[in-house]
Amino acid sequence: LWPTPPRTPPSPPSPPSSSFFNLTKSPPHLPPSSFISQSSHFHSHLISLIMNLSSFFALPFLLFLFFFFNLVSACHVADQKALLAFKSAITADPSGILSSWKPGVDCCTWAGVTCSVPNRVTSLSLYGQLDRPNAFLSGTISNSLSNLPYLDGIYLVNLRNISGPFPLSLFKLPKLLYVYIENNRLSGQLPAAIGNMSQLEAFSVEGNRFTGPIPSSISKMIRLTQLKLGGNLLTGSIPIGIKQLKSLTFLSLERNRFTGAVPDIWGTFPELRILRLSHNKLTGKIPRSISSLAPKLSYLELGHNLITGNIPDFLGNFRALDTLDLSSNYISGVVPKSFRNLTKIFNLDLSRNSLVDPFPELFVKGIESLDLSYNKFHLGKIPKWVTSSPIIYSLKLAKCGIKMKLDDWKPTETYFYDYIDLSENEIWGSPVGLLNRTDYLVGFWGAGNKLNFKLQDLRIVKSLKYLDLSRNVVLGKVPGGVVGLKKLNVSYNHLCGRLPATKFPATSFVGNDCLCGPPLPACK
DSSP, X not given: OOOOOOOOXXXXXXXXXXOGGGTTSOOTTSOOOHHHHHHHHHHHHHHHHHHTSOHHHHHHHHHHHHHHHHHHHSXXXXXXXXXXXXXXXXXXXTTOTTXXXXXXXXXXXXXXXXXXXXXXXXXXXXXXXXXXTTOOEEEEOOGGGGXXXXXXXXXXXXXXXXXXXXXXXXXXXXXXXXXXXXXSEEEEEOOGGGGGOTTOSEEEOOSSEEEEOOOGGGGGOTTOSEEEOOSSEEEEOOOGGGGGOTTOSEEEOOSSEXXXXXXXXXXXXXXXXXXXXXXXXXXXXXXXXXXXXXXXXXXXXXXXXXXXXXXXXXXXXXXXXXXXXXXXXXXXXXXXXXXXXXXXXXXXXXXXXXXXXXXXXXXXXXXXXXXOOSSBOOOBSOOHHHHTOSOOSEEEOTTSOBEEEGGGOOOSOOTTOOEEEOOSSEEEEOSHHHHTTOSSOOEEEOOSSEXXXXXXXXXXXXXXXXXXXXXXXXXXXXXXXXXGOSEEEOOSSOOEEEOOSOSOOGGGTTTOSEEESTTSOOOO
């Protein structure tokens, strides 16, 4: 089967940077090292003072300062010992993330280590880079971290091969405020003792392999502003105790195996801005208490669940909403007229439900991503508010009952389009004029229409990677420019001639009039 176009709605940024080359910067949650700023200010006063001293007093005083600042700037010996023990538990470091961690070198200068007064380690920040295959660490998290009493932030992000259970040593760190252990291979269950870390302000273990339920003790972590457990294998229902975390601004539980109804607990989160519950097995209707989040919520993601019922009218009151994802559920009925109030919406995904006409006209200033595919709409034409949008990156209107000549569609702006999916409609004419005006197009899906044009007239830009024109009335030859694509399907058209040398299977070309050459039979 031809893959559905990739979804590309922007995600809100995670607090720590993911740059592999940014290891020595303090995490943004942590204040700049007060020692550095204070000592720089102190130095300026000292220089002024020294200038006013006689040379007799200045030399001994300078010697004193030299030994004093060397003494206080070097990291504490116990902290260095703890960090070296952490390094010893790392079994592979192919890109040299920890290459600066050497005995005899001030550990406050090591990559990923931040110190403050009094020369103690306060932050450990190690980031891999997902697009660099060798930028990772293998090993476990040493219990030696419990010997860093001033540690208030630990960031082990995108290191990929850090394994083992949740590090119990973190429970012994009274000053710890921020825990980000993301995109690794930690496994087992989250321990019930996690509730004892009630001082935490941010806790993220997303992108690991944790199993079992969320411990009920999580209700004790009342200072949390961010709780991110997405991308694990967690099961059970979402615990009611989460409603005690009234300071949350970011709650992410997506991409797990949670079951049961979406809990009706949302009236206790006055500051919540991001709620991500997608890609689970949650059932029931969208609860009424979610309406309490309207003043500040900007991201609401409930897609890929088993949610039923209608879209509640109160969702139109979310005037700060940037992203709404209700895709791949069992939602029926009409889209409420109140959606006209969503003037700030940039990413709207209602695809793969059972929604029916009419679809309201939206008053948006610009929409980045719109997906209404595979419902029961009969739009007739592409909506005017879409055509007039000044910025749009992803437009997916597959099987939306569109009946129009594609040449007549003249959107205000085509320059920014990345993805266009108009599959399974009743569209005729030629896409050449539209697609030849796009410079950054990544994918075009037009399968199952009545498009009629010569394929060699289509300008294939360098950015184009996905092209599906199957089951149309496409004529001419297959141009050599298709060799740069990742996916191509021009099957069941009226193409003729010798195929260019490509990597695509025969299924990409079958059902045409007279195509020949590998992977099809040889030309006569």
